Amino acid sequence: MNRRSASRLFAALALAAPIAFGALPAAAQSTLTNVSYDPTRELYKDFNALFVKHWKAETGEDIKIQVSHGGSGKQARSVIDGLNADVVTLALASDIDAIAKATNKLPADWQKRLPNNSSPYTSTIVFLVRKGNPKGIKDWGDLVKPGVEVITPNPKTSGGARWNYLAAWAYGLKQNGDDPEKAKAFVAELFKHVPVLDSGARGSTTTFAQRGLGDVLLAWENEAYLSFAEFGDDKFEIVFPSVSILAEPPVAIVDANVEKNGTRKAAEAYLNLLYSPEGQSLAAKHFYRPVKPETVSNKADVERFQKLDLVTIDDTFGGWAKAQKEHFGDGGVFDEIFKPK
Amino acid sequence: MSADVAAAPAARLIANPTTESRAARLLLIGLGLGFLALFLVIPLFAVFAEAFRNGAAAYFEAFGDPDTQAAIRLTLLVAAIAVPLNVVFGLAASWAIAKFDFRGKSFLLTLIDLPFSVSPVVAGLCFIVLFGANGYFGPWLDHHGVQVIFAVPGLVIATVFVTFPFVARELIPLMQEQGTSEEEAALSLGANGWRTFWSVTLPNVRWALLYGVLLSNARAMGEFGAVSVVSGHLRGLTNTLPLQVEILYNDYNFVAAFAAATLLAGLGLVTLVVKSLLEWRYGDEISSKHRK
Numbered sequence: 001m002n003r004r005s006a007s008r009l010f011a012a013l014a015l016a017a018p019i020a021f022g023a024l025p026a027a028a029q030s031t032l033t034n035v036s037y038d039p040t041r042e043l044y045k046d047f048n049a050l051f052v053k054h055w056k057a058e059t060g061e062d063i064k065i066q067v068s069h070g071g072s073g074k075q076a077r078s079v080i081d082g083l084n085a086d087v088v089t090l091a092l093a094s095d096i097d098a099i100a101k102a103t104n105k106l107p108a109d110w111q112k113r114l115p116n117n118s119s120p121y122t123s124t125i126v127f128l129v130r131k132g133n134p135k136g137i138k139d140w141g142d143l144v145k146p147g148v149e150v151i152t153p154n155p156k157t158s159g160g161a162r163w164n165y166l167a168a169w170a171y172g173l174k175q176n177g178d179d180p181e182k183a184k185a186f187v188a189e190l191f192k193h194v195p196v197l198d199s200g201a202r203g204s205t206t207t208f209a210q211r212g213l214g215d216v217l218l219a220w221e222n223e224a225y226l227s228f229a230e231f232g233d234d235k236f237e238i239v240f241p242s243v244s245i246l247a248e249p250p251v252a253i254v255d256a257n258v259e260k261n262g263t264r265k266a267a268e269a270y271l272n273l274l275y276s277p278e279g280q281s282l283a284a285k286h287f288y289r290p291v292k293p294e295t296v297s298n299k300a301d302v303e304r305f306q307k308l309d310l311v312t313i314d315d316t317f318g319g320w321a322k323a324q325k326e327h328f329g330d331g332g333v334f335d336e337i338f339k340p341k
Numbered sequence: 342m343s344a345d346v347a348a349a350p351a352a353r354l355i356a357n358p359t360t361e362s363r364a365a366r367l368l369l370i371g372l373g374l375g376f377l378a379l380f381l382v383i384p385l386f387a388v389f390a391e392a393f394r395n396g397a398a399a400y401f402e403a404f405g406d407p408d409t410q411a412a413i414r415l416t417l418l419v420a421a422i423a424v425p426l427n428v429v430f431g432l433a434a435s436w437a438i439a440k441f442d443f444r445g446k447s448f449l450l451t452l453i454d455l456p457f458s459v460s461p462v463v464a465g466l467c468f469i470v471l472f473g474a475n476g477y478f479g480p481w482l483d484h485h486g487v488q489v490i491f492a493v494p495g496l497v498i499a500t501v502f503v504t505f506p507f508v509a510r511e512l513i514p515l516m517q518e519q520g521t522s523e524e525e526a527a528l529s530l531g532a533n534g535w536r537t538f539w540s541v542t543l544p545n546v547r548w549a550l551l552y553g554v555l556l557s558n559a560r561a562m563g564e565f566g567a568v569s570v571v572s573g574h575l576r577g578l579t580n581t582l583p584l585q586v587e588i589l590y591n592d593y594n595f596v597a598a599f600a601a602a603t604l605l606a607g608l609g610l611v612t613l614v615v616k617s618l619l620e621w622r623y624g625d626e627i628s629s630k631h632r633k
Contacts, residue, residue: 033575035573038591041591041592066575066576066577066578067575067576068573068574068575068576069574069588069591070574078491078573080474080475081469081473081474081475081476081490081491082472082473082474082475082479082483082488082490082491083490083491083573083575084488084491102475103474103475200591202591203591206590206591206593210595230593
């Protein structure tokens with residue numbers, strides 16, 4: 001019997017493991033983990049580099065920033081399940097509320113801890129259409145015309161999609177003298193024009209821009225501008241609807257995690273830097289509306305934002321907690337109106 | 342069909358039953374080749390074409406990204422832990438099943454096949470329920486400072502789960518066919534159990550074992566669903582290569598995404614070649630030929 005070749009096989013297998021172990025990067029340096037939502041990839045790539053430099057200048061210490069991006073609801077779920085986030089920078093307050101409620105890792109009034117409802121930048125929902133606007137889309141009403149296909153992600157998993165949905169609802173209210181039943185009928189009709197629901201905003205953008213599906217993409221304003229940068233401005237146009245919603249993507253420290261990781265100071269500095277002139281300038285550069293536009297260094301970055309009629313979640317929907325439960329909870333309005341084909 | 346047969350001359354009736362008319366043969370071969378081209382060859386070609394769309398320099402630049410390098414290292418690490426574990430479990434399980442009789446044997450066989458029938462996403466979610474912060478063992482692990490989910494241990498556990506059947510499934514039919522007579526001979530000549538295993542049982546199945554290792558390695562490195570659920574997608578830390586491909590694609594970094602994908606495609610091609618070599622050279626020592 002060939003005993004030697006069998007033992008050699010095992011020797012080889014036994015050797016493979018330590019080699020791979022040795023290849024592990026040393027993780028001694030202090031790290032800060034930012035769990036964010038989908039379209040902030042480019043913003044935080046730049047911002048993290050800024051913070052690393054800033055932190056080194058302030059404290060002389062090296063720090064490494066780890067980021068994770070995904071649909072806002074999914075990311076919140078991961079933090080609830082134990083993803084060790086020092087800070088969360090998500091698409092909407094109710095996702096951070098969900099973390100606070102499920103884990104008690106941050107206080108229920110977390111949103112009062114930083115200026116402007118803890119949102120260092122805001123955004124809104126606009127339409128991205130194909131060059132020349134072949135379907136003649138000017139406002140929300142045009143989205144439900146026959147033959148128009150609308151691309152939006154799934155409000156169950158995507159924060160951006162929930163803003164899309166609520167912006168459409170706001171238009172429905174405005175158009176029909178604040179009659180919620182008519183607004184509901186309008187949004188229901190709108191979702192009949194949606195051929196595919198991706199789980200996150202970035203997936204929808206790729207569906208629309210790369211795969212060429214649909215006539216109009218309901219998108220974050222920053223995501224719409226970014227597609228110009230990525231795919232060239234000869235392919236798409238932005239349409240600003242008559243009414244949209246003021247989206248306030250909030251940021252927060254996850255207290256229990258920073259206590260455990262010993263990163264509170266760095267986490268606080270990280271979030272505060274977002275409100276600084278450098279942070280605000282980066283937000284504007286990446287097409288987020290800065291909350292302190294006067295501090296932005298490159299004025300052209302601010303001037304390109306159009307003045308829009310924006311409703312707020314508090315005034316029109318009575319806050320996120322109410323809107324979340326009423327519209328997106330199990331058995332909520334969205335479940336009622338959306339029937340997959 | 343039956344009318345044709347009835348009308349045909351007697352000679353046709355006893356002709357080779359596997360012979361079809363020329364047109365039918367061409368049609369079937371054409372369909373088969375067309376299907377292969379459409380679903381296997383063209384997509385594979387497209388992966389490489391997209392990866393090299395901006396030239397070889399852009400292709401190799403993609404591997405300079407520290408996050409991609411970290412993903413490659415992590416993929417190798419996960420496979421280097423998961424595959425040896427599977428060798429041990431697979432050998433132990435198939436040895437017990439093939440050489441011994443005990444109650445619940447068929448139940449054990451069914452259990453080993455479970456990862457084949459369960460969707461990887463469900464597998465991932467199971468581990469979240471077990472080891473997540475609100476899971477059964479999560480609070481205890483957290484108290485002791487052990488991070489399983491959203492860290493390397495979780496990735497390894499999920500990978501072990503989905504690759505579990507590969508080694509055992511290769512070995513069991515072969516060991517069953519080989520029976521126990523050689524082991525009995527060894528024992529009757531005075532060898533102890535351990536010696537019998539190393540000198541008789543293991544050498545008898547070495548090629549089948551290698552075959553199983555190959556398959557489980559390919560799956561371990563290529564697994565997406567289960568590891569996606571337990572990864573947390575921390576860049577440069579918990580993204581294996583398949584997850585990194587998705588991230589790069591969603592970052593609009595198409596060339597880098599496809600460049601990373603060529604590694605996985607390459608792994609698949611190498612696996613295929615080695616697998617074919619094994620089948621060709623040691624076909625009768627590999628259990629896939631013995632399956633009934």
